[in-house]
Amino acid sequence: MSSPSHPPSDRCVDHHEIRLRVNGRDICARVEDRLGLADFLREDLGLTGTHLGCEHGVCGACTVWIDGHSARACLTLAAQADGCEIRTVESLASPDGTLHPLQQAFRDHHGLQCGYCTPGILMSLAELLRDVPDPDESAIREVLSGHLCRCTGYQNIVAAARAAVDRLRGAQ
Amino acid sequence: MKAPAFRYHAPRRLEQAIELAATLPNARLLAGGQSLLPMLNFRLLAPEHVVDLAKVEGLAGIDELPGAVRIGAMTRQREIEFSEVVRRRLPLLAEAIRWVGHRQTRNRGTLGGSLCHLDPSAEQPMVAMAMDAVLDIASPKGTRRLPMHEFALDLMTPAIEDGEIVTAVTFPQWPEGHGWGFEEFARRHGDYAIVAVAALVLRDGDGRLSRASVTLGGVAATARRVTDAERCLVGSRGEPAAVAAAAEACAQVPAMGDAQIPAGYRSRLARTLAQRALDRAIARTGAVA
Numbered sequence A: 001m002s003s004p005s006h007p008p009s010d011r012c013v014d015h016h017e018i019r020l021r022v023n024g025r026d027i028c029a030r031v032e033d034r035l036g037l038a039d040f041l042r043e044d045l046g047l048t049g050t051h052l053g054c055e056h057g058v059c060g061a062c063t064v065w066i067d068g069h070s071a072r073a074c075l076t077l078a079a080q081a082d083g084c085e086i087r088t089v090e091s092l093a094s095p096d097g098t099l100h101p102l103q104q105a106f107r108d109h110h111g112l113q114c115g116y117c118t119p120g121i122l123m124s125l126a127e128l129l130r131d132v133p134d135p136d137e138s139a140i141r142e143v144l145s146g147h148l149c150r151c152t153g154y155q156n157i158v159a160a161a162r163a164a165v166d167r168l169r170g171a172q
Numbered sequence B: 001m002k003a004p005a006f007r008y009h010a011p012r013r014l015e016q017a018i019e020l021a022a023t024l025p026n027a028r029l030l031a032g033g034q035s036l037l038p039m040l041n042f043r044l045l046a047p048e049h050v051v052d053l054a055k056v057e058g059l060a061g062i063d064e065l066p067g068a069v070r071i072g073a074m075t076r077q078r079e080i081e082f083s084e085v086v087r088r089r090l091p092l093l094a095e096a097i098r099w100v101g102h103r104q105t106r107n108r109g110t111l112g113g114s115l116c117h118l119d120p121s122a123e124q125p126m127v128a129m130a131m132d133a134v135l136d137i138a139s140p141k142g143t144r145r146l147p148m149h150e151f152a153l154d155l156m157t158p159a160i161e162d163g164e165i166v167t168a169v170t171f172p173q174w175p176e177g178h179g180w181g182f183e184e185f186a187r188r189h190g191d192y193a194i195v196a197v198a199a200l201v202l203r204d205g206d207g208r209l210s211r212a213s214v215t216l217g218g219v220a221a222t223a224r225r226v227t228d229a230e231r232c233l234v235g236s237r238g239e240p241a242a243v244a245a246a247a248e249a250c251a252q253v254p255a256m257g258d259a260q261i262p263a264g265y266r267s268r269l270a271r272t273l274a275q276r277a278l279d280r281a282i283a284r285t286g287a288v289a
């Protein structure tokens, strides 16, 4: 287990002070220099929706938004997020618990089984739906190519994404 | 795994960054982190210091110059991908950049980071090689300019000293009406290319090719221009026999091999992809981007 990144300043470890905004909340924290953003979110902020699979940029489980764009939290140091705006999967549902259309579509279309890959995929698809209002299947699959899912075989993820597109377009 | 312990620095001015890079022992520069962070997490590297260039002013941006486009080393691949200037003036780069990693990594990865990492199958060094790009390299002694073919020394070995920082890359523009093609084969989209080919051609008034550039990725230790292929094309009309001869020249470049991907397979891919990239480039000549 990674040790918490808070002070023990008598330890011979370098720390940095960072200020950032996470899911709309302003945060100021002292982090170990080598601490990854995903570990910071999970261990220090308790935002355990961001998962860590491979820790080297291959699986996409750790995908969050950094300044409005999807990114691998395992390939970002917490210190690099200083001054940034971070969004995690916890920000998708409304405060009253109403699921984001993508989350609802994943539920309706069996777009997840174990759910390990799901938070990262949701963040990537949320970016796609924001940037491309009517993505075709190949655009959806291209975004999904940045993610590994060991359970679903991807078909239901694509179906869920398409359903969310239809629903969002219908709502306009 | 988690990265080993190091000390992180985030300078804001280039002079500070240069000074840190030149004076700190065992320091690594951090650009977008899409290659360095995996290497740290794998513990392939254990630097004492990491100098993050993200906050250094003036290292990112795309500038139009007469006859060239200058791109700051910290410009993210995403910005290149969506740049109207790049699409209009450097269509080969615009096409190749979409093969770089995935949406999620292009959002963070930078041009300068990729050139300095110098993976043999990376697309951005290929385009820099194909277009005879020139790198600006800053150090305590000032700035020197180095053409890409001198920068790419060997496998993942750029010609850069401790304390030097690549600040920008200038891509000389090909004339309007040139053709371009980029082809790549990987097991899955977004994986490192097994082989990739970049091609540029220019036709003169009577339909002959007056210029050609053919570059292989994933075959040699660094991106490799194939001058023999270029010679087959220049002076031809881009007819099938000339393209086939150029593709054959690509297959003759000594290829790296390993247990999974034997050299002979890379050579066959080089021939096939060169053929496709050239066909596409030739078909595009005369079109205005």
Ligand code: FES
Residues within 6 Å of the ligand: A051, A052, A053, A054, A055, A056, A057, A058, A059, A060, A061, A062, A063, A072, A073, A074, A075
């Ligand atoms: S944990 Fe970040 S990509 Fe796998």
Ligand code: FES
Residues within 6 Å of the ligand: A111, A112, A113, A114, A115, A116, A117, A118, A148, A149, A150, A151, A152
């Ligand atoms: S649902 Fe299990 S890994 Fe995707």
